[in-house]
Amino acid sequence: MSVVTIQAERQYEVHIDVEFKEALKSISKHREKIAFIFSENMRDQINDLKVGDAESFYFPVADSEAAKSTKTLLQLWDWLGAAGFTRSDLIVGIGGGAITDLAGFAAATWLRGIDWVAVPTTVAGMVDAAVGGKTGINSEYGKNLIGAFHSPQSVIIDLDWLSTLTDRDFAAGLAEVVKCGFIKDVEIINLLKGKSLKEIRQDRVLTTNLIERSIKVKGAVVSSDFKESFEREILNYGHTFGHAVEIDAKYSLRHGECVAIGMIFIAELSFSLGLISQEILDIHREILSQLTLPTTYAGSDWDVLLGHMRLDKKSRGNILRFVSLDGLGKTQRIEGPDEGALLSAYEKVCT
Numbered sequence: 001m002s003v004v005t006i007q008a009e010r011q012y013e014v015h016i017d018v019e020f021k022e023a024l025k026s027i028s029k030h031r032e033k034i035a036f037i038f039s040e041n042m043r044d045q046i047n048d049l050k051v052g053d054a055e056s057f058y059f060p061v062a063d064s065e066a067a068k069s070t071k072t073l074l075q076l077w078d079w080l081g082a083a084g085f086t087r088s089d090l091i092v093g094i095g096g097g098a099i100t101d102l103a104g105f106a107a108a109t110w111l112r113g114i115d116w117v118a119v120p121t122t123v124a125g126m127v128d129a130a131v132g133g134k135t136g137i138n139s140e141y142g143k144n145l146i147g148a149f150h151s152p153q154s155v156i157i158d159l160d161w162l163s164t165l166t167d168r169d170f171a172a173g174l175a176e177v178v179k180c181g182f183i184k185d186v187e188i189i190n191l192l193k194g195k196s197l198k199e200i201r202q203d204r205v206l207t208t209n210l211i212e213r214s215i216k217v218k219g220a221v222v223s224s225d226f227k228e229s230f231e232r233e234i235l236n237y238g239h240t241f242g243h244a245v246e247i248d249a250k251y252s253l254r255h256g257e258c259v260a261i262g263m264i265f266i267a268e269l270s271f272s273l274g275l276i277s278q279e280i281l282d283i284h285r286e287i288l289s290q291l292t293l294p295t296t297y298a299g300s301d302w303d304v305l306l307g308h309m310r311l312d313k314k315s316r317g318n319i320l321r322f323v324s325l326d327g328l329g330k331t332q333r334i335e336g337p338d339e340g341a342l343l344s345a346y347e348k349v350c351t
């Protein structure tokens with residue numbers, strides 16, 4: 001068991017490799033009521049969950065992105081109101097990133113903010129969504145358009161959850177782990193080299209180490225730049241093209257799969273601009289392929305993807321901005337790269 005401390009709008013702890021019921025007990029002392037928000041799919045694992053003396057309320061919601069809707073949020077507010085939730089009560093979100101985003105946003109908005117705890121159950125949730133204080137839901141105009149910064153009281157990471165995760169979701173979560181290796185913690189890349197997805201899944205010590213290291217990377221960045229000005233942007237490595245692919249594929253690909261494709265794109269772009277070596281470019285393809293993540297994308301024409309990238313929130317005006325590498329574990333920015341280099345990177349990825 002280990003603890004990573006995050007300094008956001010206030011300090012909180014991420015408890016790694018703990019038994020979640022035990023961990024919840026100590027965190028929820030002195031609470032009268034606890035609302036457990038979870039996906040319908042997990043009803044069997046949560047239904048009779050009881051923590052200490054607190055009265056438990058169970059709020060099952062739709063699965064995955066369907067949970068992050070205004071409809072679900074309205075229902076949650078009604079439930080919280082009917083159950084008489086006050087400032088001293090607690091919300092606990094148990095699930096993938098979609099559920100912890102929703103639970104966190106419900107907590108951010110109920111009574112202008114009540115305490116909440118995140119219990120992420122996917123790799124992506126553990127290393128990314130539940131850490132960093134961003135909460136939110138989707139609007140019909142786009143993903144994550146409605147939201148708030150509202151850090152949890154605590155994040156509880158119980159690796160037992162991961163045993164039921166599909167290989168596809170496990171690998172998608174690992175894309176963010178790989179990203180953390182490229183931008184800051186090179187030891188992550190060393191640990192992943194030559195390892196297949198199966199080997200990683202079977203090795204709990206390695207999985208724990210990778211998750212802890214990634215949380216430390218995100219935690220350090222978030223602690224230095226909570227509200228995303230400059231430093232936090234490095235977490236968007238692979239995300240500019242990745243988001244374009246995500247939109248282009250109409251969200252049929254996992255976020256992590258799009259980030260994997262986006263990392264190949266930025267590595268190709270950086271290589272053609274002379275910013276990274278052939279070796280670093282090759283490591284991208286090698287590691288992502290070993291993890292069964294996609295490294296190519298057969299989607300729309302360049303103009304369409306370029307249009308999506310121009311709408312990305314990191315672009316300023318018409319100038320495209322990317323997070324690139326400056327060697328392994330270090331980043332630099334690319335602003336307004338040459339159109340020819342962009343097109344050539346696209347052609348390498350979208351074969």
Ligand SMILES: NC(=O)c1ccc[n+]([C@@H]2O[C@H](COP(=O)([O-])OP(=O)(O)OC[C@H]3O[C@@H](n4cnc5c(N)ncnc54)[C@H](O)[C@@H]3O)[C@@H](O)[C@H]2O)c1
Nearest residue numbers: 064065096097098099121122124125128129134161164165
């Ligand atoms: N707030 C942030 O900073 C942040 C960062 C990254 C991603 N996100 C959000 O996170 C979401 C993606 O998270 P995700 O990848 O966890 O997807 P998800 O929450 O949609 O979960 C993926 C699937 O895995 C299932 N699942 C969850 N835990 C499981 C388990 N232990 N065993 C078996 N199945 C399980 C879910 O029911 C779901 O069907 C997106 O909505 C994204 O916007 C938020």
